[in-house]
Amino acid sequence: MKPIKHAEIVDELNRLMAEEMEAFLRYFQLRHRLRGTERLAADKFFETAMQETLEHAEAIAKHIRILGETPRINVNVEAGGGPLSLKDALNEALVFEQQALEAYRDMLPRVAGEPGLEDFIRKQIATETEHVQEITILLE
Amino acid sequence: MTDTWKEFEANEVTHSVAHHLVAIHEVGREYGGWARVSDIARWLGITRGSVSINLRNIKTRGLVIEDEHRQVKLSEEGLKIAQAIMAKKAAVKAFLRDVINVPEEQAEIDSCKVEHLISHSTGENLLRFITFLTSDNPAAREALSQFRKFEDR
Numbered sequence A: 001m002k003p004i005k006h007a008e009i010v011d012e013l014n015r016l017m018a019e020e021m022e023a024f025l026r027y028f029q030l031r032h033r034l035r036g037t038e039r040l041a042a043d044k045f046f047e048t049a050m051q052e053t054l055e056h057a058e059a060i061a062k063h064i065r066i067l068g069e070t071p072r073i074n075v076n077v078e079a080g081g082g083p084l085s086l087k088d089a090l091n092e093a094l095v096f097e098q099q100a101l102e103a104y105r106d107m108l109p110r111v112a113g114e115p116g117l118e119d120f121i122r123k124q125i126a127t128e129t130e131h132v133q134e135i136t137i138l139l140e
Numbered sequence B: 001m002t003d004t005w006k007e008f009e010a011n012e013v014t015h016s017v018a019h020h021l022v023a024i025h026e027v028g029r030e031y032g033g034w035a036r037v038s039d040i041a042r043w044l045g046i047t048r049g050s051v052s053i054n055l056r057n058i059k060t061r062g063l064v065i066e067d068e069h070r071q072v073k074l075s076e077e078g079l080k081i082a083q084a085i086m087a088k089k090a091a092v093k094a095f096l097r098d099v100i101n102v103p104e105e106q107a108e109i110d111s112c113k114v115e116h117l118i119s120h121s122t123g124e125n126l127l128r129f130i131t132f133l134t135s136d137n138p139a140a141r142e143a144l145s146q147f148r149k150f151e152d153r
Helices: A006-031 A036-066 A086-111 A117-139 B015-031 B037-044 B048-060 B076-099 B104-114 B120-133 B138-152
Strands: B064-066 B072-074
Touching: A006 A036, A006 A086, A006 B048, A036 A086, A036 A117, A086 A117, A086 B037, A086 B048, B015 B037, B015 B048, B015 B072, B015 B076, B037 B048, B048 B064, B072 B076, B076 B104, B076 B120, B120 B138
Parallel strands: none
Antiparallel strands: B064 B072
């Protein structure tokens, strides 16, 4: 995969930021679809996940600013549905966490040698891999 | 007539599903029908996460199949629906652009809005009407010419 130009890097970062912001919104909505003891048991997990997705979005936004650009938000989420079991909620979370991980993985070879950015993407891959593993274990 | 809106519920696919099916068809053109989530997301201008969530429902309905690399392809049924949607869109767009002179860009937007809402038979009738109206038939040419003059008044 060939290295990308400045404008393309910014576009890719904006897309990654949108993935994180959407993940925040989806965690937010999933959390409120849980009921009873499942809600109680998983509340902390969803709260932490929401906080982390926002922190990731914020970190990406900072990298966009470092590149001299302003973050652009393009988020289009419609999340509905009634009460949900914890297992189904985690299955849904796994789907978008895996996509976030793959998005970071795709980005890595394209930012090879970019000061700061390559390290940041590597760290994000490690973090997202942990998330995916954590959810996979919870689903076992 | 008052119950017509309910027919929208009976449609094969929603606007979102229609777009996803067409996107898979278009993105997969060069790869034997197989499309990556990232390319579908880019084509639709939405996130990978959204595409993946939406694909779960589409897969459950048997409209797409998935391989071990999480690439997706339209099933026979999905392909049939995608082709029908694209044909209806082309017919509506041609009518708007070539018959009633709607600018290309607006015709694209408006045809996109109704592509999955009109029935197959209406789409076929519309196509027959456009084919007639834009043919060499003298009556059709005269009718179109009269309409253009009427528009210019």
